[in-house]
Amino acid sequence: DVKVTQSSRYLVKRTGEKVFLECVQDMDHENMFWYRQDPGLGLRLIYFSYDVKMKEKGDIPEGYSVSREKKERFSLILESASTSQTSMYLCAAQGPQGTEAFFGQGTRLTVV
Amino acid sequence: AQSVTQLGSHVSVSEGALVLLRCNYSSSVPPYLFWYVQYPNQGLQLLLKYTTGATLVKGINGFEAEFKKSETSFHLTKPSAHMSDAAEYFCAVSDDTDKLIFGTGTRLQVFP
Numbered sequence: 001d002v003k004v005t006q007s008s009r010y011l012v013k014r015t016g017e018k019v020f021l022e023c024v025q026d027m028d029h030e031n032m033f034w035y036r037q038d039p040g041l042g043l044r045l046i047y048f049s050y051d052v053k054m055k056e057k058g059d060i061p062e063g064y065s066v067s068r069e070k071k072e073r074f075s076l077i078l079e080s081a082s083t084s085q086t087s088m089y090l091c092a093a094q095g096p097q098g099t100e101a102f103f104g105q106g107t108r109l110t111v112v
Numbered sequence: 113a114q115s116v117t118q119l120g121s122h123v124s125v126s127e128g129a130l131v132l133l134r135c136n137y138s139s140s141v142p143p144y145l146f147w148y149v150q151y152p153n154q155g156l157q158l159l160l161k162y163t164t165g166a167t168l169v170k171g172i173n174g175f176e177a178e179f180k181k182s183e184t185s186f187h188l189t190k191p192s193a194h195m196s197d198a199a200e201y202f203c204a205v206s207d208d209t210d211k212l213i214f215g216t217g218t219r220l221q222v223f224p
Contacts, residue, residue, distance in 0.1 A: 004155075031210055040121060042202060042216035043156075050210050058211070090155065094212065098144040098163040101204075101212055103155040 003027075004093050006104035013111050019078040021107050023091030031094040032074035033101065034058075034066060036087040043090060049074055081111045114139040114205045118215035126223050131190040133218045135177075135203030138184065145186040146204040146212075147177055156202065162186060173197070198222045 007022035025032065031050050035043040035058075045058030047066040055066050063085060067075045074093075078085055088108050094101040119134040137143055144163050148156040160171025167179040173196075177188045186203060203215045 031212075033212060035214070040216065042118075043214040045211065045213060048211060056211075059213075092156075092212070097206060097208075097210055098161070100158045100161065101146075103148075103157075105155045 004091055004102050004104040006089075006091050006107050008107050009105060011107055011109045013078075013081050013109065015082060015111055017078075017081050017111075019081045019109070019111075021076040021078075021089055021091075021109070023074045023076070023093075023104055024072055025074075025093035025102070026072065027093065027095070027102075028071060029093040029095045029102075030071075031097075031101075032068065033092040033094070034064075034074065034076045035090045035092070036060070036085075037090055037106070038087050046076065081109075083111050085109065086111045114143065114207045114209075114211070114213050116203050116205050116213055116215035118203050118218050120218055121216065122219050122221065124221040124223060125193045127195055128192050131175075131188070131193045131197065131220065133188040133201050133203075133220065135186045135188065135215060136184050137186060137203070137205045139205055139207045141207050144206040145177075145179060146206070147171065147175070147186075147188050148202045148204060148214075150200045150202065150217075152199075159188070159201070193220075193222045195222050195224065 033048040034046045049068040091104045092101040147159040
């Protein structure tokens with residue numbers, strides 16, 4: 001089975017800090033995604049990447065950036081964390097279009 | 113741009129009753145459609161998907177969904193609910209842009 005690993009399950013950061021959320025997949029999948037999950041809002045796409053060094057904005061990219069230097073790793077960066085970015089962050093990896101996306105366990109980020 | 117609407121943020125059924133979770137999509141091209149389930153404190157797991165071919169799709173745990181192009185719907189059903197089905201369910205759509213877009217989710221409660 002594809003494994004998607006997010007570096008932390010729980011994270012507490014201070015307002016204004018630069019925050020890195022790391023995601024690694026082990027199945028050589030081209031597509032990788034970052035979502036945030038909030039009650040009543042479902043999963044909202046922040047950024048996705050369809051190849052190394054390639055990225056596209058999702059529906060809510062403001063306040064975030066991403067990095068994909070290697071195929072297996074997709075990092076989400078909060079340049080200056082704010083309390084509004086307190087959320088559950090989910091990473092996913094997907095092979096060819098129409099195939100199953102595999103999710104990590106999520107990182108619950110709290111910004112204080 | 114594609115989008116997903118899930119009608120009903122909460123659905124409650126009795127054990128043994130029919131489960132019906134609604135999903136409508138918007139896509140300018142023939143879509144790929146997915147249903148995912150999320151159990152408490154876990155990541156998302158694929159229930160079933162529609163890509164091409166047969167419009168009635170069977171998934172895990174006795175769930176199935178029917179793709180109806182004329183109604184732009186992909187509703188999820190299960191003939192007889194079980195207590196273990198209590199979870200949050202997400203419908204998702206993907207088209208030719210490689211983006212994977214989710215709905216806001218439906219929380220299913222099953223009463224004894």
